[in-house]
Amino acid sequence: MASSKLLTQPRWHRLLRRNLPNATRLFSDLPSQHPVSVPQPQIHVDPKSNNKFKTASSTPSSLNEAELAKFAAISDTWWDSEGPFKPLHKMNPTRLAFIRSTLCRHFRKDPLSARPFEGLKIIDVGCGGGILSEPLARMGATVTGIDAVEKNIKIARLHANLDPTTSNIEYCCTTAEKLVDEQRKFDAVIALEVIEHVADSAEFCKSLSALTAHEGATVVSTINRSMRSYATAIVAAEYLLHWLPKGTHQWSSFLTPEELTMILKRASIDVREMAGFVFNPITGRWSLSDDISVNYIAFGTKQTKEE
């Protein structure tokens, strides 16, 4: 859980507040302001079958083919908790704690309920093998998971079908842009560890915003472009500890919290809370922190009706 320091001296808050008056809260228990109520080819995988069909699509701007190839190469390891996605498996409880807390506050849901997201439509953009989509579905959300890599979607579908509580997840090999074309809307749009792999982060944020319903929520996590992230997320994680395949991340593709807040703001999403993830090498666990110098997550809300 967040430390008491979080509630008193949020570093991200001081940094952002200089230029961004709407970025006003950290991971806290204060009430939120406003409760609420695709690549080529596009392949849908129906929850009850593995049938696919292709539709024509315009060229999506967020696709970075070199990045996608990296994920396609290791797609069969998504559910190996000791494999290349081990860091995401390890971070999952912590990022879910942030999502549960922020979404429950925003949508006036009971965070202590077993299924707090009942009644919410949530999209997991860049869902990979579904390691976030599945717990969201277990928490009661109606989940759509999309990914630009077809093999990821196949793995996600197969895995979700193993459990009746996740078998109704809608998985689709497509992009956020394609779903915008289809005028899809969601109460919450979540893109974790994806923005650093897309071709155009500002366009990607516009698509996330367009998928977010009026007064809905957008959650994005990524890695800060700091000296510490170069040392830890690249040198240590890829070259020393071999947590991730070498070349997984390009430091220049990382966004600072200020940059992310700004591009979300330009896309009509006001960042309202932010938290860092820090790794404790002794316990091997991640926890929420006000230290946003490496891994961080942002929660924002959309207040404009339509662009």
Ligand SMILES: C[S@@+](CC[C@H](N)C(=O)[O-])C[C@H]1O[C@@H](n2cnc3c(N)ncnc32)[C@H](O)[C@@H]1O
């Ligand atoms: C680091 S993984 C994160 C997976 C998942 N969000 C998680 O955190 O567990 C990044 C995922 O984003 C997908 N991806 C990258 N660019 C994308 C795009 N433009 N549209 C959809 N998915 C994309 C990749 O195929 C990959 O599965």
